[in-house]
Amino acid sequence: MKYTLSILVENRPGVLSKISGLFARRAFNIDSLAVGITENPEISRVTIVVNGDEYVVEQVEKQLNKVIPVIKVKVLEPGKFISCELSLIKVNCATKQRAEIMKIGELMKAEIVDVSTSSITFRFTDNEERTQTLISLLKPYGIKEIVRAGTLAIEKGSSTAKKQNV
């Protein structure tokens, strides 16, 4: 099963290596990872998707909490958060296919960011499942390149994965 963890860390050099190193040496698998600063520039948020069972995610959470610059770890409850992923997808596209491919993009709400005589590039922001759907729809035309960022996640409603007084 996949778990999404929202982690607040001190925004200092070397923190990411402490976290990624922990995953490597404890044999936890990272599915995706995204880092960015928060509303407080001294604090960054790391969003990690891990694949594993309950034991693994519990250990990941506890071991992450032991890393000194880690301020807070929250395992997001399935169904109680919104997640999205950014992808850039470059597809083979001969002129006569252009309308057809654009139709798919329109249908999936993917934005066209670049067009050339032989290719078309989409920017797509949605959850993993819909990203997969788009990719499979575009596959028959020949995908030239995919660039995907890590999953971002935020809790539904007014609850936050924030530490008080931070």
Place this chain on the structure above:
Amino acid sequence: MISGAEIMVKCLESEGVSLAFGYPGAAICPFYDYLYRSSIKHVLVREEQNAAHEASGYARAGGKTGVCIATSGPGATNLITGIATAYMDSIPLIAITGQVNSELLGRDVFQEADITGACEPFTKHSYLVKDAAELPRIFKEAFHIASTGRPGPVLIDVPVDIQTAQVPEFEYPQKAEIIGYKPRTQGHAIQIRKAIEAIEKAERPLICCGGGVVLAGARDELVDFARNSSIPVVSTMMGIGVVPMDSRLYLGMIGMHGHANANRAMQEADLIVLCGARVGDRAVSAPQQVAQKATIVHIDIDPAEIGKNMTAHIPIVGDIRLVMRSIADQMKKQAPQEWVERVLRYKEEYVPAGVPENGTGFVEPRSFMRALSRMMKDNAILVSDVGQNQIWAARNFNVKEGRFLTSGGLGTMGYALPAAIGAKIAKPHRQVLCVCGDGSFQMAMCELGTLCQYGVGIKIILMQNDRLGMVCEIQEKRYGGRCIATTLDGSPDFVKLAQAYGIRAAEARSNDEAERLAGEMFQTEGAFLLVCRVNPDTPTL
């Protein structure tokens, strides 16, 4: 104006550090230059790994944070095994390393090593200092992190230009403020209540104590709890000596090399109070089987230990000393008499292996360890190395008011000699006995120089069987007797070697002789090396 190096020394002084172990080099020279002018005593080791081990022995025996120092590059990388050893046994340690000029970092210049990167898995935390003004905060945090919660080593890597940089003033912070580090000390009251109810209901309760009890300074609390509730106690190797081993309710050490009667009690218990033990595979080989049969109450200051290797039915995260105190105060019931009698019968039925040998040309090590524990003072500190000598010591030496120090987690050969030196420096008025094999001794024997230079009066028992005994035994049993790379030909005459250093030494070839010489050894002022010739066929257990 004040330099980074002077600040570093002032930080150590502010932390009450009176002694450090180390080995200088170019990249740490500015710091040493201020150490020269301070009251902090410095012990020059003979190889950096031993600086960490000596600081570890010093920390364990003295109950304070140990400090070790090395230069950049090879000096720093030599420290790693010592840091990792301390990490596995949760020993509070500050490792200070010099680093190349910060502008040259990453250019692979002379004696550059990414030591914070290399030590990442073995340190509780580490710092690469980029600004001399940050030094006071970093030192304050480092000492706080190393010594609180679950203790551990913290590394501070200081580039040489940061040591020479000038800062307007020095002010040592009163408190360390780390937003992501707030170890929980008070156990949860509801969990404690639940634990007491379960313990009172249990028909066959057992206490299993690990090294965490010693680290928490909870020996008295644990002994009180066991005595008031009549619950029998077993220990892991790291927990040896928590309960005086001659106590009626102490059953022995558990695990692969433990006492059969203690393991049997673990198997038959219906409730186990696990205190400060990480349940390593050598202590409990099939933790899930034990947890299926017994209710596990797991007390540890590190939440990550709960449920890591063994399912905990009633976890209590907190300082064992505080948790034990409240459990001891609230417990009303005594453990069922029938159970206590049963495990005490197992203990009585246990016959220790090994009888004294005379006339065979060998000292029988297990019975000799028992004889040594009769001869030594109650508060003696026993430091054992790793291998057969460790198990002979752990199973047969009766630790009473003293301590048993060993590399329980990482199993680092060569630990005993430096750790014993550190322990003796911390506790100069206590007997410190170092037990080694001829394999482990040769990994650290350069420290005989340190021992002489500072006149450290430790007593060393060297069990010489000309083998890497434990590995050899594995090869005999599991690899069809194909013993390879386990005979130690080419060893020196250890008595002469010690004498060359000016250390008194003698060799024993029978138990009678060994006991007589040990008697002389304990009468001797200063260091003494007693070489005991041991039959290579003597088993570990």
